[in-house]
Amino acid sequence: MRYSANSVWVNEDGYDVAVIGAGHAGCEAALASARLGFRTIVFTVSVDSIALMPCNPNIGGSSKGHLVREVDALGGEMGKVIDRTFIQSKMLNKSKGPAVHSLRAQADKAQYSRAMRQVLECQENLEIKQMEVVKILAEEGKVTGVQTYSGAVYPCRAVILCTGTYLKARCIYGEVSSNTGPNGLQAANHLTDSLKELGIRMYRFKTGTPARIDKNSVDFSKMEEQFGDERVVPFSFTTNPEDVQIDQVSCWLTYTNQKTHDIIRKNLDRSPLFSGMIEGTGPRYCPSIEDKVVKFADKDRHQVFIEPEGIETNEMYIGGMSSSLPEDVQYAMYRTVPGLENVKIVRNAYAIEYDCIDARQLKPSLEFRSIDGLFSGGQFNGSSGYEEAAAQGLIAGINAARKLQGKEPVVLDRSEAYIGVLIDDLVTKESHEPYRMMTSRAEYRLLLRQDNADQRLTKLGYEIGLISRERYERLLKKEELIRAEIERLNLTNVGNTDKVQTLLETCKSTPLASGASLAELIRRPELSYRMLEEIDEKRPRFPEELSDEVIDQVEISIKYDGYISRQKKQVEQFKKLENKKIPEDIDYDKVRSLRIEAVQKLKEYRPVSIGQASRISGVSPADISVLLVYLGGK
Amino acid sequence: MRPLFFYMDIFFGNVGKREAENVQNYEATIAAISTAVSNAGIGIVRMSGPEAFAIADRVYKGKKEKRLGDQKSHTIHYGYIVDGESMIDEVLVMLMRGPHSYTGEDTVEINCHGGVYVVKRVLELLISRGARPAEPGEFTKRAFLNGRLDLSQAEAVGDLIVSQNQYALRNSVSQLRGNIRDKIGGIREQIIYHTAFIETALDDPEHISVDGYGDKLRGIVENLLKELQKLIDTYDSGRIMKEGIQTVILGRPNAGKSSLMNVLLGEDRAIVTDIAGTTRDILEEHINLEGISLNIVDTAGIRQTQDVVEQIGVERARSYADQADLIIYVIDASMPLDENDHEILRLIEGKTSIILLNKSDLDTVVTEADVERMYFASIPSYTDTKEIKKFTIPVIPISATEKNGINLLEETLKLMFYEGNIAFNDEIYITNIRQKTALWDACSSLEKVIDSIEAGMPEDFYSIDLMDAYEALGRITGETMGEDLVNEIFSKFCMGK
Structure with missing residues (x-):
């Protein structure tokens, strides 16, 4: 029964913050706001779908693993939950430089979802409400509350939109289309209109997912087994490494072949993508198998990863073969893949379209420029991925709370965190597809490593109030040990003694002509800190729980010192531009000699700093110079 | 602060x-x-x-x-x-x-x-x-x-910055001849392709392996360095670096432009034959006239032509004339003026020019008065307004083959220069030195890539310096990087999921 216009029920429990959606963004947002002391209510269309992973069963991966670490260092939850619920874990790119090492874990999806739900349920100040929100209430450009499908009004002081892929969601394969969210869940069909009424520009994006299959119908003998790492590294800096040394399950590798591709090509005209039934823009980085076959016609096979969806289920995910082809074609094509000849499909592959926003309407704090107190995060902002969502949700939650505290928002810049790169790209750059994090997007990636996320962000997390004093002090201790050890290694010299030369010889390293510092030796690619133990007589013993972390940091700092200091210099330059703020009330029409295009773009984006202005396409270097001269003359 | x-x-x-x-x-x-x-x-x-x-x-x-x-x-x-x-x-x-x-x-x-x-x-x-x-x-x-x-x-100051930037940009772009631009573009393409490959592999290590790529890349980068070095040398030898007064020789085919060039240079550099249309491309030379530096461009003769190669030469001649500080227009005085001369006279309107009546050793049929008459007839504004204008272009009879009148030409040139009628376009030099600086920067970044490969650094370190080189070269062609890398990754390589 809905309330009519003149008999609105107003909930008077006195919430500070309402979070709409309880996916990966919504969970972090709600937890952050509640933990910072604000009465928070999180709305979801289904309590059973809290922290649902409707697509791939992994957390982390290249650059996404960095995001999880950063979320953790700031006091977010994702890392802790995946550490408790993963079933396989790998450090990717281990043979590459430390900047691109990336942790990726297979999750037990159901467990992950339940574990996160429990964290929410146990959080003080936080309430969960199963209900669709249909309207954002605002007066004079300021948020006053939300209205639900039932007609009830929940007054609050800030709202965080984390609607994921649910807004006007439509799932499609072949000629079958249904107006549902992921996994057949109820879509949110009303909120878009309310947002448009508030003047918010909407986009329509598209993404897709492969089929889930029954493990019992798979012939694993025709596939290559993929194991997890022998020694697992946890995501969260708070997880005891010993706790994650579990029995892991395997994934499996197989390949498509000419037959698969023939079937796809023959049925391309039946794909909703090619027939024009799908209007949304899909991501280029995770193409459907039909996209891959068309675009990379010269490749005679594509990899297919068969990954378990959890321990207590037989469903498996077919990584690499997302599709929106008709059901019969799906059966036919999957069954050409070695090991899948008799495969039973539990859930069909599908494409999904949804409404999201042009995130350039947001400030770097993730608050809407035009509506005071309205924040947003996650796929709603035009990103993709669980990790990207969590990162934004956390920042939106923190900044909603800080707004109510009367504090300045937390804005990370491109030199501080992948989170900074992510949000800056989203709010500055025009995007035509869901945005995915990549290490190549981070200019200063040598500094933004997953191994030093704690050193980069824990202090900030502590200042915000999401990191305990104990955790912060542990970090300070660690940093001091690192600093002292690097200093010692730089100052400790070894001569060309027999002992030293023998060790170098065993390690296939050139013998010393004269003395050298230990740091110089560590800098050699073939040597490491641990290898030099014998000739390093005064090596200190570090506390057990910090030892590995300290040694890793010492080693990275010394080995890549040249590159790291070069990037640090670049960051200094970058900061100068970022720190040059543009007054909020600047009137670009009054800045003479700015080009018209630049004036339009600057008015549209209203960049907060010269640095941000310089990244807007359509603003030329000369325009920036003119702007600086104008500001300099003020 | x-x-x-x-x-x-x-x-x-x-x-x-x-x-x-x-x-x-x-x-x-x-x-x-x-x-x-x-x-x-x-x-x-x-x-x-x-x-x-x-x-x-x-x-x-x-x-x-x-x-x-x-x-x-x-x-x-x-x-x-x-x-x-x-x-x-x-x-x-x-x-x-x-x-x-x-x-x-x-x-x-x-x-x-x-x-x-x-x-x-x-x-x-x-x-x-x-x-x-x-x-x-x-x-x-x-x-x-x-x-x-x-x-x-x-x-x-704002206006100054904007106008000068536009000017410099126009200049630097107009200076980049097709082949140089193509060469830099080609080098950039290679750089971004290999960077994108490395980056794709790093982003999707389970699908794409970049192991051992350093060995391959090393050869490629060494070649790129050689190409860049060649470009830098070209700048040094002055072929691109247009030091001096940008001088263009124009004229009908076989009017004696190449002979004139040879006389000025004192060597047989241009191909001289009796067949009209011999100089099909552009020849550039640098001469020094008692301290005045002239950068002389010999062009294909300007005439209506069906020959494709020659047509291109004629088009270039026109564009050179547009950018020239000084135009020397050579007329074959032994032949009557025709519509091609008409065309050239229109081209030199408003430019600092000298007209040479060549082949003075033969029976001449063209006089200074003929030239003046046709000049005013060529320029519509003069015929329309009937305004009396003085014909100020010096006309000098010479014989390039007999080397008569060359002294007078040199004297005229010096006079025009010291009286300030001809001026250097210093901006061209400045943009050139900027381009050279960018080439240096690109080289030093690529050298760092080689250093990293030699030091056995992992592949992700290469792309940092590769992109710096890419960016430096973009400064020459006026292209920004923007989303180039991400676009290249998506368009050239197949990512997983």
């Missing part, structure tokens, strides 16, 4: 994705030739910025051992500018310490005596020792930002 100029130079690099990253000296010391380069006498090279004294000390040698950095402000010092062992010029160096200088920064002015060529050598030397070529209007801009100019001048 720091003075604002500390932020400035970043903007003139390439404000793309890595906007701040590629400008190496953000608190840069800038240098430029501050006198007009159009007379052969004294020239001043001005340098401003925190390193100005230090850089000057790297190239200055006084009578006694003295460091300019130790000298008092507002003093003048006699000495030499030296490049290692070799002496470049005898100079007077004026020192002004900030804030008591035009820009408000430490400023050094070097008064050179050795003429245009030497002034440029001095500037190049300063740049190789740590200064950066000044951007259009940059001295004034710094002066303003350091509070040395009145605030009301802010807008004027």
